[in-house]
Amino acid sequence: MTRSGLFISFEGIDGAGKSTHIEGLAHAFREQGRVVTITREPGGTPLAERLRTLVLNEPMDAMTEALLVFAARRDHLQNVILPALGRGEVILCDRFTDSTFAYQGGGRGFDWQVLSVLEEWVQGTSLVGEKSEPVQVLQPELTIWFDLPAQVAADRLVGVRIPDKFESQPVAFFEHVAAGYAKRMQAYPSRFARIDSDQAPEFVWRDVVHATQDKGLLPW
Numbered sequence: 001m002t003r004s005g006l007f008i009s010f011e012g013i014d015g016a017g018k019s020t021h022i023e024g025l026a027h028a029f030r031e032q033g034r035v036v037t038i039t040r041e042p043g044g045t046p047l048a049e050r051l052r053t054l055v056l057n058e059p060m061d062a063m064t065e066a067l068l069v070f071a072a073r074r075d076h077l078q079n080v081i082l083p084a085l086g087r088g089e090v091i092l093c094d095r096f097t098d099s100t101f102a103y104q105g106g107g108r109g110f111d112w113q114v115l116s117v118l119e120e121w122v123q124g125t126s127l128v129g130e131k132s133e134p135v136q137v138l139q140p141e142l143t144i145w146f147d148l149p150a151q152v153a154a155d156r157l158v159g160v161r162i163p164d165k166f167e168s169q170p171v172a173f174f175e176h177v178a179a180g181y182a183k184r185m186q187a188y189p190s191r192f193a194r195i196d197s198d199q200a201p202e203f204v205w206r207d208v209v210h211a212t213q214d215k216g217l218l219p220w
């Protein structure tokens with residue numbers, strides 16, 4: 001029996017605390033006998049990791065940033081995500097395209113429509129012949145959005161590590177990023193699960209598991 005691949009993304013402003021829950025879900029899926037790959041964006045391939053270093057460290061305008069993260073995404077899709085889904089595996093991706101809408105669109109104010117065009121180019125599956133048919137855009141089955149107030153996230157990050165280009169942005173930037181996530185959730189309500197991350201880690205974890213079970217992706 002072949003099992004279909006499963007694609008789950010994890011989103012949130014810097015300091016929202018995604019990492020331990022990604023590991024936890026990987027463990028839960030492995031216990032179900034699934035093969036799991038944890039990966040991240042920007043990154044996940046040697047080329048995309050090089051683009052990540054540029055995006056996170058070099059000053060550049062928002063369009064350049066958007067083009068680089070989508071270039072990294074293309075390489076990641078072609079070489080990691082699509083092959084793994086084809087083998088029926090579980091892909092747990094630390095950030096995906098909603099980050100681009102939230103950070104470059106919401107945070108940096110780059111044109112939402114242009115991002116949608118890039119999304120169709122990079123994630124669209126070309127349909128043979130019929131030009132009038134809508135393009136199918138590959139999206140995760142489930143996007144877990146770790147949501148918490150920007151000030152709380154900023155307080156959590158203080159002194160934890162040397163901040164990168166985004167982490168050193170003011171709180172107001174992250175309020176715009178969060179608004180970007182909210183706008184994406186409004187556009188894709190069935191794919192998104194918003195998790196209140198301003199609670200103790202065990203309650204966040206409980207909500208992550210419930211969101212995954214609600215989607216029928218893990219047994220109750």
Ligand code: TYD
Pocket residue numbers: 014040041042056069094095096097099100101103104164166167
């Ligand atoms: P993050 O995933 O938080 O990793 P770490 O915890 O190691 O810092 O950092 C990635 C950063 O890249 C984060 O600040 C968001 C940003 N980013 C974008 O601006 N656009 C994108 O499309 C993606 C995927 C990430």
